[in-house]
Amino acid sequence: MINYNLHLHSRYSDGNSEPEEYVHKAIELGFAYLGFTEHSPLPFDNPFSLKQENVDRYINTIDNLKEKYKNEIKLYRGLEMDFIPGISTDFGYWKNNCKTDYLIGSVHLVKPPLTDELWFTDGPNCETYDQGLNDYFGGDIKKAVKAYYDQMNEMIETQMFDIVGHVDKIKMHNKDRYFKEEELWYQKLVDESLDLIKQKDLIVEVNTRGIYKKRFPGLFPDGMTLQKVKNLNIPILISSDSHQPNELNLGFEEASSKLLEVGFTEVMFFDNGSWNSRAIK
Numbered sequence: 002m003i004n005y006n007l008h009l010h011s012r013y014s015d016g017n018s019e020p021e022e023y024v025h026k027a028i029e030l031g032f033a034y035l036g037f038t039e040h041s042p043l044p045f046d047n048p049f050s051l052k053q054e055n056v057d058r059y060i061n062t063i064d065n066l067k068e069k070y071k072n073e074i075k076l077y078r079g080l081e082m083d084f085i086p087g088i089s090t091d092f093g094y095w096k097n098n099c100k101t102d103y104l105i106g107s108v109h110l111v112k113p114p115l116t117d118e119l120w121f122t123d124g125p126n127c128e129t130y131d132q133g134l135n136d137y138f139g140g141d142i143k144k145a146v147k148a149y150y151d152q153m154n155e156m157i158e159t160q161m162f163d164i165v166g167h168v169d170k171i172k173m174h175n176k177d178r179y180f181k182e183e184e185l186w187y188q189k190l191v192d193e194s195l196d197l198i199k200q201k202d203l204i205v206e207v208n209t210r211g212i213y214k215k216r217f218p219g220l221f222p223d224g225m226t227l228q229k230v231k232n233l234n235i236p237i238l239i240s241s242d243s244h245q246p247n248e249l250n251l252g253f254e255e256a257s258s259k260l261l262e263v264g265f266t267e268v269m270f271f272d273n274g275s276w277n278s279r280a281i282k
Contacts, residue, residue, distance in 0.1 A: 107166030209252025
């Protein structure tokens with residue numbers, strides 16, 4: 002049983018509940034560890050990231066919860082860093098200012114060339130994905146997907162963090178409409194990113210949110226990409242990317258079964274300031 006979740010969002014970013022509600026649910030589920038990872042502050046108004054004016058409150062809230070529940074569960078404070086070239090702040094700045102235990106690095110907003118607009122590739126609506134593809138890339142899916150992976154590669158090469166979040170989530174709203182995962186051009190992009198992840202000794206998150214939100218029938222990553230992660234011996238961890246307490250362990254059984262099927266035997270977890278592995282059960 003996976004008795005921890007290191008990727009969740011509370012009301013400090015785009016989750017729907019107070020941090021303590023997640024702690025209560027985690028204890029009810031028998032979790033030993035729980036990590037808060039609000040979306041990092043960004044220098045423009047948006048509805049999903051931690052507000053800069055709330056950073057101190059976020060720090061104090063998690064510190065207080067750590068102390069209050071120290072005999073019941075280990076709590077960690079992290080951030081899911083949104084990387085946007087030329088716009089987002091260096092990861093190290095927020096690591097220091099939020100006093101984080103670890104960082105997830107993710108790409109949700111792709112910066113197309115020759116425009117200040119951003120392509121939002123995540124969220125519940127395919128229409129937003131489709132409109133951005135047409136408006137910013139002239140409907141050229143190869144150019145758009147390459148921009149996503151190029152941005153991820155730049156993040157991996159220039160930033161210091163621990164976990165790569167939902168590495169292939171660009172496929173979620175594709176739904177096999179614009180490309181197939183097995184297409185050679187797509188596989189070359191995946192290979193380039195995974196090679197960089199391997200070089201940097203990063204952890205790949207296996208994210209279950211697409212399954213339980215019914216936005217995608219598989220994990221991020223899954224299929225050929227997940228098999229490549231295994232072949233490269235890149236370490237992994239399972240997380241649900243929960244935005245409300247009842248999502249804390251959703252998809253964990255399916256993910257564990259899939260990972261064992263692919264050949265994984267261990268997942269990573271964080272304890273006392275370091276990353277360690279444990280058997281998948």
